[in-house]
Amino acid sequence: MPLQGHVTMEKTDPIKLAEDIKGEILYSVPMAEYTSFRVGGPVDYLVFPADVEALQKTLKWCRREKVAYFILGNGTNLLVKDGGIRGMAISLSRGFRGFTEFEQGPKESLVFVEAGEPLSRLLEFSCEKNLTGLEWAAGIPGTVGGALFMNAGAFGGEMKDSLQSLRLMDGEGNVLEQGRKELSFSYRSLELKKGWVILGSKFKLKTGNDQAIRSKMEEFLQKRMAKQPLNLPSAGSVFKNPSRVAAGKLIEEVGLKGTRIRDAQISEKHANFIVNRGRARSRDILTLAEWVREKVFQERGIRLEMEIQVVGEDE
Secondary structure (H helix, E strand, O other): OOOOOOOOHHHHHHHHHHOOOOOEEEEEEEEHOOOOOOOOOOOEEEEEEEOOOHHHHHHHHHHHOOOOEEEEEEOOEEEOOOOOEEEEEEEOOOOOOOOOEEOOOOOOOEEEEEEEOHHHHHHHHHHHEEEEHHHHHOOOOOOOHHHHOOOOOOOOOHHHHHHHEEEEEEOOOEEEEEEEEHEEEEEEEEOOOOOOOOEEEEEEEOOOHHHHHHHHHHHHHHHHHHHHHOOOOOOOOEEEEOOOOOOOHHHHOOOOOOOOOOOEEEEOOOOEEEEEEOOHHHHHHHHHHHHHHHHHHHHHOOOOOOEEEEEEOOO
């Protein structure tokens, strides 16, 4: 989620926040430790609220102190610049976990999952309950909330397809629920109002066969492993696929597959991935991404749009 608000660090009182909320606050944390790219400068505050009340107090503090914030999932679709982030990252990965299965029927069930749960755990839960509909997501990293915010998808499926409703917190700390028809999804995107946070979601999943579900998940996982460079740090697909053609195919056609700037490299396995071969910096990744965009535009007339989120300041 993009940074919300403005920041005036000299006026802030983080000690007061730490005393007020249930959870943990870290200071000047290198975001390289919390992103799958393994790059990025420090964020001023990293907060792990333990529950809804703690999150409400955190957002209230940000509004009062005029501190910008964003919601950090698992950092799997995120590139933080080398200068880091002036403001706050809020992670729901510790306090917002759990599943509830209700309205269970012979043909389908509703499942509520909190936003901080890993997507992989939702798939495992679905298997345990013999519920089908999310197998396409096998192997996708990140949290459920992050996957919904990006409307993650693969093999013809998207997060919105099985979604019944979202539980949200608005910028003032009010908790509300919106049904699928009230939500605006598009390709790799969910449009949320400024400052809103995904707390959890209900999915409508059909009853299936455990063995068939696991077999399909394994099939999708094997396809992912065969095509994607999962052995090196990356943030998944760098660019959104334009209509009627894959971004990776375009990048390969203009001859950039395998191109390297220091330790940032366009993957030799999948051209829509940029990998960190060990000591890449954010600026290396961004320079390489911009090179790709310009070359594809020059030779194919198509302007690629970034799929990964870029936040922070230059060093």
